[in-house]
Amino acid sequence: MSEKKKLEKGAGRGVVVRLMKLMKPYLPAVGLCVLCVLMVNAAELVKPYVLKIVVDDYLTTGVNRGLRPLIVLGLVYFAVIALGSLAGMFQSRILSRVCQKILASLRVQAFDHIHRMPLADMDAMGSGRLLTRSTNDIETLNEFYVDVLIGLFKDVFLIVGIVVMMFAMNWRLALMGLVTLPLIVLITLLCKGALRRNFVRMKALIGRINGFLSESISGIRVIQAFSREKNKYDQLYDLDRQYRRTTLFQVTMNSVMRPLMEFINIIAVAILLLYAFGRVETGVIEVGVIVAFNSYVRQFFDPINDLAEKYNSVQSALVSAERVFSLLDDNENLEEPDAPGYDQPMRGEVEFRHVWFAYAGEDWVLKDVSFKVDIGKKAAFVGATGAGKTTIISLISRFYAPQKGEILIDGVPVNEWKLSALRRQIAVVLQDVFLFTGTIADNVRIHGDISDGQVARAIELSCADGFVNRLPGGMAAPVAERGATFSTGERQLLSFARAIAHDPAILVLDEATANIDSETERVIQRSIESISEGRTALFIAHRLSTIRACDAIYVLDHGCIVERGTHEELMALGGLYASMNEAVPGEPENGKIVPALS
Amino acid sequence: MLRSFFRKHGWKYVPGALLLIACAWLGTRSPRLLGEAIDLIGGGDWTSFWHKVLMMVLVGAGIFITRNGWRFFIIGNSREMEIVLRDQLYDHIQKLPVHFFGRTRTGDLMAYAINDVNAVRMTFGPGFAQLLNGVSSMVFSISAMAAGVNPRLTLLSLLPVPLAVAAIVLISRQIRIRFRRVQELFASLSGHVQENIMGMRVLKAFAQERSQKDDFEKECDTMRAANVSLNDASALLSPAIELIFGASFVIGMVYGGMLVLNGAISLGDYVAFNSYLVMIKGPVVSLGRIMNLFQRGLASYRRLNGVMSEQEIADFERIPDGVPIKGHIEARHLTFRYVDGAHTALNDVSFDLPEGRVLGIVGTTGSGKSTILQLIVKTVTASRGQLFIDGRDIRDIPAASLREAIGYVPQDGFLFDTTLEENIRFFSDCSDEAFRDAVRSSGLEKDIDSLQDGLNTMCGERGNHLSGGQRQRAALARALVRDPKILLLDDTLSAVDTKTEAFILDQLRDEFKGRTVIIVSHRLSAVQNADEIICLDEGRAIERGRHEELLALNGAYARFWKEQQKEAEEA
Structure with missing residues (x-):
């Protein structure tokens, strides 16, 4: 609009x-x-x-x-x-x-x-x-x-x-020849204006038709399962008739405009001829001038039409x-990834000091959050959707800056770190795994300077070797259609390999909630254990086994850390964490996913 | 596929073509009249002179009218063709079986319906008109030149024209090749940028966002070079034509001038001859464009025909037979393999599900769970004698009848980009009460309260304005609103958490009454209350029975269950 x-x-x-x-x-x-x-x-x-x-x-x-x-x-x-x-x-x-x-x-x-x-x-x-x-x-x-x-x-x-x-050549004849000029300009401007407005409508309609097709073809299963083909056809039929109204208008305008211009040209030539009659005989006007004028008058229309057309492209x-x-x-x-700043090998100590953060205005997502994770320790963050868990990840990697408070890595505020050094040493695994066009190895490397051996090692460490080796070409197998051919579990394992290949000091992992069959589930679990070994690890966790192994668990509720401690301590506390772990009433615990944690 | 269009609208080409030929003929009259007027201009014969001028103006008016006429009949008709073809194509696509969509990309189908239809339209509209116009004005001009002015002069000045044709054909081909290259590069460039934008979070998280700058610079440079080379080819076209026709004009000018001096032709003839040469230039110049139009139109037409020749679902399936469906479902040694599938999706599966009962189907991904539902909805067809509804072979029941009686909830909860209410109603004329009931039972009430526009919320592309859980609940409501005899839940509640699942299942229990229900799920909690549970593995029913029976069996189901229990107990 x-x-x-x-x-x-x-x-x-x-x-x-x-x-x-x-x-x-x-x-x-x-x-x-x-x-x-x-x-x-x-x-x-x-x-x-x-x-x-x-x-x-x-x-x-x-x-x-x-x-x-x-x-x-x-x-x-x-x-x-x-x-x-x-x-x-x-x-x-x-x-x-x-x-x-x-x-x-x-x-x-x-x-x-x-x-x-x-x-x-x-x-x-x-x-x-x-x-x-x-x-x-x-x-x-x-x-x-x-x-x-x-x-x-x-x-x-x-x-x-x-x-x-x-x-x-002849100013009197020139005046005669120009009599029709205002008419040409006027008609051109009027028609072009109408055509332009019509064109906007036409574009909008073809856009809607496009959208309609895209949607109804992707939803064809639903349409067929509900026998709604007729209704959908009627919708397109209707859109197409609206579209035709605009195209026919365009045809009509174009049919009138250009032929009309040529007719006007003929009138202009006729005027010249009638004016010249008799004057040629007396030698006032030469025949050649008439012939030349005939060409000139015809040449007029194109640049005028062009100018009107140009108005659109301008x-x-x-x-x-x-x-x-x-x-x-x-x-x-x-961002200035390479702006000078603190650039030392990271040891892996993460500390939040009274951090307040809002994506917009006063809508606090994190309220006065403080915690400290020592080198090599594991911490889990749990809480309902919207409690602010994922935000913590974004803040550590400095995707966003907190409004109040400080975030320190190795005792150095994150904004004093050289951005590229900070991010290179923290590996973040997101829920939605994004795979790029290229090979498996490319996706593990993501342009980083990592040898084939290191890539293979990372794939092995993350337990992705099982499925990667089965692919034709193994590591060199191409990733088709952004990895759509891989299962959720496989994509997840690849993203672990990607994280570990860069040998980070800190691993931040947002566990996927997606449903994965139990075999894959076990592989992923093993993989998480293996890749987090020997590094500081922060989990946005959904799986009990991951959480249980952590040195500290932070329970977030509406942006505040309301409980903290080990699994046993928190269960003993009998607070929010304990209640989240209770089985859903009227239903035996299936245990696969902790209720209400996701 | 054009047959039905031509049967209805084809006649318009006859008046269109006649008017176009008349227009081309009139077009060749005006230089002649101008020439004659110029011959008279120096004399004193005012009456014949103004008659000539009047004739000229009348011919002009004739051109105006005939041209309007043929454009209306030919170009206007081609616009009609565009929408008729698209409607026809879409109607056909809708009737294609499900496996067609498995192997055809949505983007391709959209391109057929928009770009290819457009290319065919261009061939039958402007392409046809330009071709006919080119041929007839050439014929009329040349004969007017040869018969009306001088054959020798005509022949001599047209000598260079074949050269122009050759040049146009050659250069046009180059332009086409280079243009394709520019388009390919542009697509790959866009693809590159798009991928980086979508994956920016990952690139940034690994501090690799700038590592590709050099690659991109190279890509831009290739693109620049390709654009320049395209322009170089098209910049050659105009001078080539101008020079060759320039030679024609010079021959006409010099030799024609000589003939005037000799008195072989009049000055008016001379002027008219010049105009004819200009007239011939037009069609020759548009030759490359016409060729291109026809080539593209033909290629597009072939593509469209390819889609149109795909086998539709039989008519029988689309007309309900009026026999009410009660909901008894029976499978006898049901075995199924997808048309292009490598392995058997279902292998010898039998069950008997009486009206009003609940069947649970569990199994890992790819075990054939969803295939059973597809067979019942008849989006894929079972072999005769294997699947029965109310005792009738499913092959004898039209899909339309069956689907009217089925409430199907797909896994992904696909919604259309319209309001939530319209999505739930989905063109069914249910009462407001039935609508409210469906909304309540599907657990959607709370969501509606939380949405700003409530039921009028626009759901967005594929429903992406709603959360996964909301989408699935809406899809559930859409099925319930039809008051179906058979309810099929295809892993419906996988996107909601266990608590919500329990809540919805609880609500649904009432809805299950009087309906035959099949719940496909990999979450055992969803099926444990079913009257029978079938455990599928690689298309075979490895275990079956009620929840307790399956546990007692101590097989795969029990193992699966225990695994989960163990994890739960750890808590």
Whole structure:
């Protein structure tokens, strides 16, 4: 909605200036482009004039001056065409080189920028929009340079040139020829306006049709199981009829506009002819002038039509440009992974001191949380969904900063650590395992400098070797479709291997709640034990066995640590933890997942 | 697949083509008239002169009218074709069996319905029109030039034209190849960026977010080079055409001028001849585009036909036979293998589930649990003599009748992007009371209170505005609202915690009354109260009986149970 509004309002002049500034390093090339455009236009204007000379000076004089001057004029005509079209070709080649360089550098800038954005900003923006900014929006800028900047210049120059030529040849006849011009401009503007509005509607409808298809094809099982095919078909039928209304409007407008322009041209020529009758006889007007005017009048429509069309691309290019720039300009919170800071091997002591945190405003997710995990110790965090468990992970890795209080690793506040050093030494395993395109080994490495041997060792340590070895190619097996071919358990094991391959001092693990059969369950359990050995480990835990093995358990409730101690101590306390562990009434404990812990 | 379209709308091509040919013919009249007017302009014959000019204007008006006409009939018709094809395709896709969707990606089907339909439309609309227009204006112009002006002059000046055709064909091919490369690069670039954005949390967590900057720079540079090379090819097209036609014009100008001087042709002929040359240039230039349109249209049409030739579910399945379903389900040595499956999904499974009873099916992933449900809903078809509903072979019961009587709750709780209420009703005309009951029994009431817009909440794409548990409860309500005789729960409560599960199962117990229920689950607590439980392993029923009986059996079920108990006891 807001984008549509922007389209209508038009983007600011600042954006245009900035786009122009990007061309600054290529000024000589741009100058050459302009020169070429001038030549192209000059050729367009000269061509009818050559014809006029042929007619007036050689064909209608009644004196046969032989073939030679005709051949010379023919060669001149050909030279004009050759110069014009070659100039056009060079202009296009130069411009595309300049533009593509600008676009490529913008793309790299946007890519880099996105990678340095804090997660909070990324989440706020949404992945779809970020993608559009860095790809399609930048692509659209091409239009600004090619169509708009150079095109505008070309069209305006051509229109002015035609008028000047006509007046220079015969100003009275020129006035006659221009009688229909206001009509052409008026009709073009009106039609283009209507077409533009219609186009917006058309786009919106095709978007809805697309959405409808995507949804109903993915939901086809449900539709079929409920025998709702007819109802769904009716929905599409309806959308399609709405869509047709817009396409037919477009067909009608286009059918009227261009043929009407040509009709108006014919009227203009007719006016010229009627005016010239008699005046040719008396020699006031030469026949060749009429012939040239015939060409000029016809040349008018194209640049005017182009200009009206350009209005659209200017708008959309400027909106795109504005979006790209506003992304690049928002660099206040950018992360500096390699900014100097504390950069020592991590020992693995984690301490929270009176930490308060809210994602927005005063909506505290963590309230005055304090705890300390000594080197090599294991701690578990339990509590209901929304108690703030996962937030703790994000704070340790400095994805977010607390509003109050301090977080220290090895006694050094996290914000004094060099960001890359901090993150490299803390391995975080998230619930949703994200796998990248590439091989299994690539996914364990994620671009880190890790040898094949280390990767194999990590896979073994995390008990992922069982299924990896069964894959054709083993470690080198490709991960298809973001790992959709792997089971949840297998993905989980891979993410453990990934964590351990980087040999972190601290392991932070958000256990998945997903249902996994008991065999896999056991493997995962073994894997967790094996990878957490000898390091500080923080668990956002759901499994009893994981929790029981911990040196300390912290029970979170609405952002506060309400209980702390070992499993036995907490059970003896008979508080929240103990009650969470009680079996659900009326149902024998199935024990697989601790009730209400997830 | 175009047959039904042509039967209904094909006739429009006849007036369309006639008008187009008339338009092309009129188009070649105006240079002629202009030429004749110019011949008269220096003389004193005012009457014939203004007659000529008037004729010119009338011809112009004729062109305007005929052009509008053919565009209406041909281009307008192609827009009709677009939506008819899409509706037809979608109607067909909906009737395809489930395994088709297993091997076809949603994105591909969407591309068929939008892009390929569009390419076919372009061929039968603008493609056809341009082709016909090109051919007829060439024929008319050339004959007007040869017959009306001078055949020798015509032949000489058209000499370079074949060269232009060759150049266009060659360059167009280059453009196409390079364009494809640019598109591929753009897709891979977008894919790269998209993947990094989605996996940013991981990249950042391992401090690897900048490690790919160099790779990306290289990728951008390849993209830049490909774009430049595409532009170089297309920048060549226009000068090539201009130069070759320039040669034509020069020949016309010089040799034509000579003929004027010799008095072989008039000055008006000369001017008209020049206009004809311009007219010929148009179709030749659009040759590359027309070729492209036809090629793409043909490829798209083949793809569409490929989908259209997929076997639909038989008509018999889509028309209910009116026999009410009571809900007795019986499987006799049910054995099943998916069309493209490598192993047997179900192997010799038998059970007899009388009306109003509850059957539990448990087993690990891939043990064939869900297949039994698919067979009962008839999204896949059992062999004759193996599955019976109310004593009738399921092969003899139309899927439509069966499905009307079944409330099916899929595992993923798929919802559509509309309001929660519309999702639950799902086009069924249930009473408000039945609706409220379904909402209550599925445990959705609390969720509705917690949602800002309550029942009017938009569920989002696949229901992603709701939590997993909310989605599944809504899917449950959607099944209950139909007051089904048979209720199939396909691992329905896996996304909710045990406490909620217990609560919902408790609520549902009332709903189970008077219904035949099959609960598929890998969580034993969900099935322990069932009248019978079947334990599946690799498609075979390895154990069966009531909960207590299975425990007494001391087999796989009991082991599974004990394992869980042990963990629970540790607590």
